[in-house]
Amino acid sequence: xxxxxxxxxxxxxxxxxxxxxxxxxxxxxxxxxxxxxxxxxxxxxxxxxxxxxxxxxxxxxxxxxxxxxxxxxxxxxxxxxxxxxxxxxxxxxxxxxxxxxxxxxxxxxxxxxxxxxxxxxxxxxxxxxxxxxxxxxxxxxxxxxxxxxxxxxxxxxxxxxxxxxxxxxxxxxxxxxxxxxxxxxxxxxxxxxxxxxxxxxxxxxxxxxxxxxxxxxxxxxxxxxxxxxxxxxxxxxxxxxxxxxxxxxxxxxxxxxxxxxxxxxxxxxxxxxxxxxxxxxxxxxxxxxxxxxxxxxxxxxxxxxxxxxxxxxxxxxxxxxxxxxxxxxxxxxxxxxxxxxxxxxxxxxxxxxxxxxxxxxxxxxxxxxxxxxxxxxxxxxxxxxxxxxxxxxxxxxxxxxxxxxxxxxxxxxxxxxxxxxxxxxxxxxxxxxxxxxxxxxxxxxxxxxxxxxxxxxxxxxxxxxxxxxxxxxxxxxxxxxxxxxxxxxxxxxxxxxxxxxxxxxxxxxxxxxxxxxxxxxx
Numbered sequence: 001x002x003x004x005x006x007x008x009x010x011x012x013x014x015x016x017x018x019x020x021x022x023x024x025x026x027x028x029x030x031x032x033x034x035x036x037x038x039x040x041x042x043x044x045x046x047x048x049x050x051x052x053x054x055x056x057x058x059x060x061x062x063x064x065x066x067x068x069x070x071x072x073x074x075x076x077x078x079x080x081x082x083x084x085x086x087x088x089x090x091x092x093x094x095x096x097x098x099x100x101x102x103x104x105x106x107x108x109x110x111x112x113x114x115x116x117x118x119x120x121x122x123x124x125x126x127x128x129x130x131x132x133x134x135x136x137x138x139x140x141x142x143x144x145x146x147x148x149x150x151x152x153x154x155x156x157x158x159x160x161x162x163x164x165x166x167x168x169x170x171x172x173x174x175x176x177x178x179x180x181x182x183x184x185x186x187x188x189x190x191x192x193x194x195x196x197x198x199x200x201x202x203x204x205x206x207x208x209x210x211x212x213x214x215x216x217x218x219x220x221x222x223x224x225x226x227x228x229x230x231x232x233x234x235x236x237x238x239x240x241x242x243x244x245x246x247x248x249x250x251x252x253x254x255x256x257x258x259x260x261x262x263x264x265x266x267x268x269x270x271x272x273x274x275x276x277x278x279x280x281x282x283x284x285x286x287x288x289x290x291x292x293x294x295x296x297x298x299x300x301x302x303x304x305x306x307x308x309x310x311x312x313x314x315x316x317x318x319x320x321x322x323x324x325x326x327x328x329x330x331x332x333x334x335x336x337x338x339x340x341x342x343x344x345x346x347x348x349x350x351x352x353x354x355x356x357x358x359x360x361x362x363x364x365x366x367x368x369x370x371x372x373x374x375x376x377x378x379x380x381x382x383x384x385x386x387x388x389x390x391x392x393x394x395x396x397x398x399x400x401x402x403x404x405x406x407x408x409x410x411x412x413x414x415x416x417x418x419x420x421x422x423x424x425x426x427x428x429x430x431x432x433x434x435x436x437x438x439x440x441x442x443x444x445x446x447x448x449x450x451x452x453x454x455x456x457x458x459x460x461x462x463x464x465x466x467x468x469x470x471x472x473x474x475x476x477x478x479x480x481x482x483x484x485x486x487x488x489x490x491x492x493x494x495x496x497x498x499x500x501x502x503x504x505x506x507x508x509x510x511x512x513x514x515x516x517x518x519x520x521x522x
Contacts, residue, residue: 022353026062029349033058033342040321040338049127050324054342056134057317060157061346062353063141064313068153069095069351070358071381071401072301075374078363081294084356090295091302091355092348098306099344102242103314103335114158114182115165119173123323128516129168130316130323133160136509137312140501145354148361149497152396153312156505158182161316163506164513179502186498189395190403192388197373197380197404198411204372205415209283212452219276222289223269229293229379231261233300236382239389240304250390290371297378305397306347314343362402366490367409377404402494409486416485 037054073087082090120126137156144151165173204225211217234257238248248256272289279285314335322333363369369377381400388395 065350194407
């Protein structure tokens, strides 16, 4: 047999072994859930339903780990602030810690108030509804992960509850105004995230990388940026990460955040000054100053996500457990430790086994990220949630993070187009000059600060006898020299997945509900 064929065969078998290991590990987790929960609520007539629901909850948790967690660590991996292994370990530790420490002991059984529980005829129907919603949401997340599309797990479970709810109680059971708010988040979340991330990147460029002395500018600005980050993330954790165990208002959260930020500033300022002294006066060196802040951002985002979004996996399961044990239907349900553990461990396993695909998608397959850009995306994630919470706007952490990635990418395209336009203007005014002199002038222009660039262009226009390029000429040249720094295919795929998440999981949930009902009715 040819040696190349042997290598191909070995590579294929290696891939097969990896897939077998992933599938086997996931199956062992589900079997473990089945064996443990088979001893819970054995006196209930719906005991088997609880065991099946727990297995579906574990499956949902793994899919959350595989898809949703990528948004917290993806930019840090894409910018090379963290390795894939390091990012997964940090995410596993902080996601699980957030779920167990800040996940709360009570969860809303009807997520986002999307359906009216008074129109659900019985606890039996409620159990079937929740099982259908949980399974549909998990299947949709699984399909999205396979397609490489980061989607909102909250929207997946909301769609599931909506679809199963309509199947169980008719169209009037749905809270349509609330659904309209959720649909609005498809636009609000990515737009807010993109604008805030792009604004921070522009601030960093204007105050640091566009300056002649980047080192001095970094000494002044980076500690202030870290201070603002500490303030934003402390406030974010107060309002999002710990909200289920300690509710605070915005003013209190901001004051606590300010105190934490002041302490962080005093600690990091001398450290950043010492580190900056050892760096070269270029953008690549300045980038390294954002490595540690990015690692902290990934950890804190993961903690807040674990504390808040683990309910997407365990909320319906806790509701089913409550209905099985009490025989009633409540809008709030307690979360037993075993239920929370299924969510925490499932998210960790799903992330470790299947998370790298979506981490790569968010971190490197949409646009190229460096540490400064990734820092801006992390800031956007925290600040957007704080602002939206106070304005009562529905937002998705997934949409915010991915919107931030697109925001910095489109800003880069705009700045690249503006710079290209300036160089074309220079070449236009130097059209008949010595090519070597023109090249030297362009090199000097490229190294100059933003202020110096403006002065050079003004001087050039005054000294040249040529007319400026017309708007029409600029527009045509912009089309010719346009550089796409954001992958359009990724934009279209992700946007399409966002739009169809609620209806897709809803339709699946309705089908699953009718299937369960058909099997369970005598």
